[in-house]
Amino acid sequence: MVKVVFLHPDLGIGGAERLVLDAAAALRRRGCQVQIWTAHHDPARCFAESREPGLGVRSVGGWLPRAVLGRGLALCAYLRMLYVACYLVFLSGEEFDVVFCDQVSACIPVFKLCRRAKRVLFYCHFPDQLLTHRLTAVKRLYRLPIDWLEEYTTGLADLVVVNSKFTAGVFKRTFKSLSHLEPDVLYPSLNFTAFDSEPAGGSDSVPPGKKFVFLSINRFERKKNLPLALEALHDLRGRLACADWEQVHLVMAGGYDERVVENVEHYRELEEMASRLQLSDTVTFVRSFTDQQKISLLRRSGCVLYTPSNEHFGIVPLEAMYTRCPVIAVNSGGPLESVVDRVTGFLRQPSPDSFGEAMETIVRNPDLRAKMGDAGRSRVLRTFSTDAFEEQLYQYICKLTQ
Numbered sequence: 001m002v003k004v005v006f007l008h009p010d011l012g013i014g015g016a017e018r019l020v021l022d023a024a025a026a027l028r029r030r031g032c033q034v035q036i037w038t039a040h041h042d043p044a045r046c047f048a049e050s051r052e053p054g055l056g057v058r059s060v061g062g063w064l065p066r067a068v069l070g071r072g073l074a075l076c077a078y079l080r081m082l083y084v085a086c087y088l089v090f091l092s093g094e095e096f097d098v099v100f101c102d103q104v105s106a107c108i109p110v111f112k113l114c115r116r117a118k119r120v121l122f123y124c125h126f127p128d129q130l131l132t133h134r135l136t137a138v139k140r141l142y143r144l145p146i147d148w149l150e151e152y153t154t155g156l157a158d159l160v161v162v163n164s165k166f167t168a169g170v171f172k173r174t175f176k177s178l179s180h181l182e183p184d185v186l187y188p189s190l191n192f193t194a195f196d197s198e199p200a201g202g203s204d205s206v207p208p209g210k211k212f213v214f215l216s217i218n219r220f221e222r223k224k225n226l227p228l229a230l231e232a233l234h235d236l237r238g239r240l241a242c243a244d245w246e247q248v249h250l251v252m253a254g255g256y257d258e259r260v261v262e263n264v265e266h267y268r269e270l271e272e273m274a275s276r277l278q279l280s281d282t283v284t285f286v287r288s289f290t291d292q293q294k295i296s297l298l299r300r301s302g303c304v305l306y307t308p309s310n311e312h313f314g315i316v317p318l319e320a321m322y323t324r325c326p327v328i329a330v331n332s333g334g335p336l337e338s339v340v341d342r343v344t345g346f347l348r349q350p351s352p353d354s355f356g357e358a359m360e361t362i363v364r365n366p367d368l369r370a371k372m373g374d375a376g377r378s379r380v381l382r383t384f385s386t387d388a389f390e391e392q393l394y395q396y397i398c399k400l401t402q
Contacts, residue, residue, distance in 0.1 A: 002401055003033040005094070007084060007101040009077055011038040011050050011057065013255045013288060014219060015315045016103060016125050019163070019188045021049045023100060023123075026390035027397065028054060035096070037088055039064065039080040045257065048291055049191075060087045070261055074128065074146050078106040085110035098400050103128070105153040112156060119400040122157035124183065126167055126312040127174045131223070151175045158400055161186040163313040164334045186396075187337075188315050189389035190322055190380060195295055205284050205293070206300050211247035212363050215301035215325070217294065217316045218308065219255040220263045220287070225330075226252065226270055228307040228350055234277045235356030236363075244363060249282055250305075251297060256287035298323040302369055303362045306335060309350050314338065317345075318384050321376030326369055328358045338384070344376035 004027050008020045024034045035056035043051055050057055061083040067073050085107035088094060099111050102123040111118040129147040134140040154160065154175060160183040162168045168183050175181075206213055214233070218224040233250050240248070252270065256263050267287065274283045286293070298304070304320035306329035313334035317327045321338075327345035329335035341347040346358040362369050 001033050003096040004098045005096040006036040008038050011041040012045055024055050026393055030394045037084050039084050081107045108153045108156045120157045121159045124162045164337050166333050167312050189384050189386045190318050205251050205286050210249040213301045214250045214303050214305055216252045216305045220267045222266055225307040229305045230273050231352035232355035235352040236359045239360045251284045253286035298325055301325055318380050322380045324373030324377050326372040
């Protein structure tokens with residue numbers, strides 16, 4: 001039996017965590033033995049599957065800081081993952097055949113120090129060096145060795161896969177010394193069983209009687225451009241008659257971790273913005289949620305607003321389309337590969353009037369909304385099925401263990 005170990009920095013709630021859990025479950029179905037090692041796992045803030053004994057989640061190194069005085073997030077993440085890798089290799093006594101790691105590549109050299117070097121699959125969601133601004137000389141100097149380490153250690157993986165064609169192109173342009181690598185694309189998939197088995201029902205996050213419910217699902221981070229959803233809602237108000245506007249509501253649901261300063265600050269900024277735009281009565285904020293709450297929200301909503309620009313892939317549009325919910329997304333990055341413009345939703349410029357116009361179309365055309373919902377579900381079943389994801393991933397593992 002092949003034993004696969006997954007390494008992930010923080011097994012909380014997000015697209016990367018969703019992929020890791022789905023990948024582990026897929027390999028279990030193929031007869032592999034799996035374990036997930038992480039620096040932090042909070043049973044109160046995680047996907048339900050991560051609490052299942054069969055996934056063997058092990059958390060070590062949680063005592064190491066996430067940041068020092070609010071700074072050095074990248075360096076601390078690297079140190080935490082290095083600690084997890086060293087603990088696994090030198091102290092745990094665990095035997096394994098393949099390592100699946102993502103987000104942080106700095107731990108890969110540790111697995112080459114084993115008595116028998118381990119084979120490593122690295123899943124690149126997006127180059128880390130592109131996820132931070134370098135506004136000062138100190139920040140640029142701080143990032144130099146980290147950026148070099150990311151590129152060098154990524155090149156040590158035996159196999160590199162990415163989450164979209166968009167990310168594959170960014171990978172090639174960013175890691176110039178790795179031009180010889182051709183990363184494969186392994187699209188994330190959905191756990192259809194979880195969506196189908198959750199009981200139908202309303203959501204107490206949506207006021208009763210609202211006919212047009214828009215939903216935003218994203219972590220409360222500034223890079224997700226969540227203000228666009230509020231600005232678009234404000235634009236929509238000027239396009240509708242009072243009677244229709246009174247039937248509109250927006251739910252902004254997202255991952256929220258009190259340990260993350262940005263989550264706390266940005267949540268407060270969004271609340272203040274809603275108040276300033278006189279939208280407080282038309283917006284409900286939901287901080288973190290269970291899988292059941294998310295599915296209930298998707299079923300109750302008439303359209304999902306997906307606001308990030310140049311998103312690496314984005315699992316939310318797939319979840320929306322599977323539940324027959326049209327998507328209005330920014331016309332860049334991963335949504336260009338998941339959302340079909342005017343078929344399963346709308347791809348628009350990241351501006352309030354562009355999003356507002358698409359939202360107006362959704363409100364005024366219920367037949368179109370239903371048609372787009374059916375098309376979206378068909379697209380997910382055809383292109384992003386669990387079976388396709390599982391087969392492709394299993395073939396990677398077979399290739400690495402030959």
